[in-house]
Amino acid sequence: MSKSMMKAVKSVVGQKLVLHDLEKPAPGPGQVLIKVAAAGVNRPDLIQRAGRYPPPPGAPETLGLEVSGTIEATGPDVTQWKPGDQVCALLPGGGYAEHALAHAGSVMPVPESLSLVEAAGLPETVLTVWNNVFEMSRLKSGETFLVHGGASGIGTTAIQMAAAWGAKVYATAGTEQKCRLCEKLGATKGINYKTEDFAAVMQAEGGVDLILDMVGAPYFDRNLTILKDLGRLAYIAFLQGSKVEGDLTRLMLKRLTVTGSTLRIRTDDYKAKLAQGVVTHVWPMIAQGRFRPLIDQIFPLKEADAAHARMESGDHAGKIILQVAR
Numbered sequence: 611m612s613k614s615m616m617k618a619v620k621s622v623v624g625q626k627l628v629l630h631d632l633e634k635p636a637p638g639p640g641q642v643l644i645k646v647a648a649a650g651v652n653r654p655d656l657i658q659r660a661g662r663y664p665p666p667p668g669a670p671e672t673l674g675l676e677v678s679g680t681i682e683a684t685g686p687d688v689t690q691w692k693p694g695d696q697v698c699a700l701l702p703g704g705g706y707a708e709h710a711l712a713h714a715g716s717v718m719p720v721p722e723s724l725s726l727v728e729a730a731g732l733p734e735t736v737l738t739v740w741n742n743v744f745e746m747s748r749l750k751s752g753e754t755f756l757v758h759g760g761a762s763g764i765g766t767t768a769i770q771m772a773a774a775w776g777a778k779v780y781a782t783a784g785t786e787q788k789c790r791l792c793e794k795l796g797a798t799k800g801i802n803y804k805t806e807d808f809a810a811v812m813q814a815e816g817g818v819d820l821i822l823d824m825v826g827a828p829y830f831d832r833n834l835t836i837l838k839d840l841g842r843l844a845y846i847a848f849l850q851g852s853k854v855e856g857d858l859t860r861l862m863l864k865r866l867t868v869t870g871s872t873l874r875i876r877t878d879d880y881k882a883k884l885a886q887g888v889v890t891h892v893w894p895m896i897a898q899g900r901f902r903p904l905i906d907q908i909f910p911l912k913e914a915d916a917a918h919a920r921m922e923s924g925d926h927a928g929k930i931i932l933q934v935a936r
């Protein structure tokens with residue numbers, strides 16, 4: 611029997627991203643096959659492409675951590691999804707392709723008010739923010755929240771979700787324009803980290819209850835300085851270094867919690883629990899118009915290389931999306 615083939619993006623360290631033909635995957639137990647409409651581009655894709663973030667065991671080599679599309683087939687024991695359902699999904703990899711496999715528990719319905727293109731930009735960022743800010747660090751309504759990298763895919767999501775939750779939100783970003791964007795999305799103040807000391811600004815504002823950080827080393831001690839009693843500091847990346855130096859006295863006197871996590875290596879069961887939490891708590895924010903994914907630019911799948919160049923430039927704000935089918 612002849613194999614069914616599909617187009618997917620081929621990633622080789624140091625080479626341009628190009629399309630190649632791959633065998634179309636078939637869903638095994640617990641899996642669904644999605645006919646991909648669009649795929650989200652995330653910073654971890656660029657790091658994987660550079661050879662510094664290998665896919666976990668069993669994950670496809672093809673880049674791509676999130677897609678939207680239509681269920682085409684389901685594995686033998688999958689009962690919650692059926693062919694024709696419009697969905698978005700978190701993937702262990704393989705999203706930059708015409709078809710992708712997802713674990714059934716990592717699949718979510720497309721929120722009613724969103725297009726498939728918008729929905730493609732939700733799973734990776736929303737689950738990461740939900741996990742770190744809401745589940746692990748327990749952001750409460752009325753608390754003060756600071757997100758570094760406020761104009762990123764993660765940042766634009768975190769600002770909107772935290773503001774909708776009733777938190778007072780602050781964000782750092784690298785240009786005045788990006789700072790104003792953060793404010794438009796719900797931040798009380800966008801802080802230009804190139805011209806202002808975020809720690810001085812936040813001290814003047816009375817301190818912070820919770821910080822979501824992707825910058826790492828250079829901000830560690832300043833983060834500890836501005837946290838209030840029982841403050842929390844959550845790491846999802848360390849774009850500028852992971853080896854930190856700081857004064858532990860602050861940790862002890864203020865009873866601070868420093869934590870962090872990475873989503874991709876978590877079990878399918880854990881991701882399924884997160885997805886349920888997101889559908890219960892975040893999808894209503896979208897339905898009520900209090901959160902909408904911010905799309906920076908849409909590229910056709912065959913222009914994945916240009917999409918990565920856009921993210922590499924740092925000029926983007928919000929999510930970059932690959933359109934796979936119309």
Ligand SMILES: NC(=O)c1ccc[n+]([C@@H]2O[C@H](COP(=O)([O-])OP(=O)(O)OC[C@H]3O[C@@H](n4cnc5c(N)ncnc54)[C@H](OP(=O)(O)O)[C@@H]3O)[C@@H](O)[C@H]2O)c1
Pocket residue numbers: 651652653654734735738758759760761762763764765782783784785788803824825845846847848849850871872873874921924925928
């Ligand atoms: N742990 C996890 O599970 C997980 C999951 C998804 C993503 N991530 C990580 O989260 C980060 C964001 O991902 P993304 O896809 O949203 O990428 P992105 O849009 O490229 O965001 C990177 C951001 O970093 C900001 N940044 C760089 N240096 C900064 C500094 N000194 N101060 C403040 N902000 C600074 C940039 O801000 P400006 O452009 O304003 O300079 C940019 O907005 C990435 O590092 C990614 O690896 C982690």
